[in-house]
Every structure is written in C-alpha cells, then in structure tokens.
Amino acid sequence: HLESLTHKLREAGVQIEIQGDVLWARGVPELRPLTIQALPYPGLATDLQALVAVLLTQAHGVSYVHERVFDNRLLYAGELRKMGADVVTTGTTTAIISGPTSLHGARVQALDVRAGAALILAGLAAVSGRSEVTDVYHVDRGYERLDEKLRSLGAKIERV
Numbered sequence: 001h002l003e004s005l006t007h008k009l010r011e012a013g014v015q016i017e018i019q020g021d022v023l024w025a026r027g028v029p030e031l032r033p034l035t036i037q038a039l040p041y042p043g044l045a046t047d048l049q050a051l052v053a054v055l056l057t058q059a060h061g062v063s064y065v066h067e068r069v070f071d072n073r074l075l076y077a078g079e080l081r082k083m084g085a086d087v088v089t090t091g092t093t094t095a096i097i098s099g100p101t102s103l104h105g106a107r108v109q110a111l112d113v114r115a116g117a118a119l120i121l122a123g124l125a126a127v128s129g130r131s132e133v134t135d136v137y138h139v140d141r142g143y144e145r146l147d148e149k150l151r152s153l154g155a156k157i158e159r160v
Helices: 003-011 046-056 076-082 113-125 137-142 146-152
Strands: 015-019 022-026 035-038 061-067 086-090 094-099 107-109 132-134
Touching: 003 015, 003 046, 035 046, 046 061, 046 076, 046 094, 046 113, 076 086, 076 107, 076 113, 107 113, 113 132, 113 137, 113 146
Parallel strands: 035 061, 107 132
Antiparallel strands: 015 022, 061 094, 086 094
16 A cells, blocks of 8 residues: 555545455544645555646645646646636645545546546545546556446446
C-alpha cells in the first residue's frame, strides 16, 4: 500500500483498515482539509495529487496542493472550476482549494491521464447534472477499462 497516501487520507479523517493485501476505507461526514506535497518516492506520488485534489474539494476548510516534481501538473484546476470547485492556482505548482463545494456536471477535457481520472471521479461526486469527459483516450493509457471497473462498483458511467 502507498503509505504516504494512506497517511494523508487518515489525516483528512478517512477511516482506513488494512488486512493483508486488502484496504478498507470508510468515509466520514466531515473531511478535514490538508496540505499535500507531491514528491519523489517515498513522498506522495505526483500521479496521485489530482485525485487527492478532487477529494479535497469536499473537505471542510482550505487545502493546499503543492506540486514539487513537475511544472504544469495543475492544469486540471480549470476543468474542476467548470464543475463548481473553488480552486485557485498560484503559479504552476500550487493550488488552493476551499471546500466543501457541491460539484455539478459539466463538459470537461482530460488534459492528461492523471487529470482525466480525477475529472471522472469529480463527475461521480457531482450532486447534480451529467458530466462528460472528452479526450478520454488519455485515461485509457493509464487505467485499463476504468469505466467497466467503476461500473462494477455501482458507478453510473458509460462511454459514448
């Protein structure tokens, strides 16, 4: 398991139990805000920061996302704003997320594999409307049959 991720999820209030190679996560009524830094191993993987940013749109308070590995990994922030997220970028390496926000469906663009997966999760978290993620081929490069896997968990998701 990725200790840096589970540590941050616990810090946000998510209840996590690990039994062998199975991880159980239980949501909580009120997520706490976080400051995260995407760092080289063993830090929080840069590939996870967009996914965690979507979670932080539901945290109560102000969260900070710092990308310390690559520039321009926060381009998804503009797409999240289309869905109602209160996210502001300062430069190319820091995002400030205020929450919680009620995300809503919107037509958004997957700018890369990480952003695309994050936007799909945001669409699933939306409380109203229908989300359409374009350029989903980016997601397919890194997540095999993601739509099928999410559907098997009960998600209402389809390819069009």
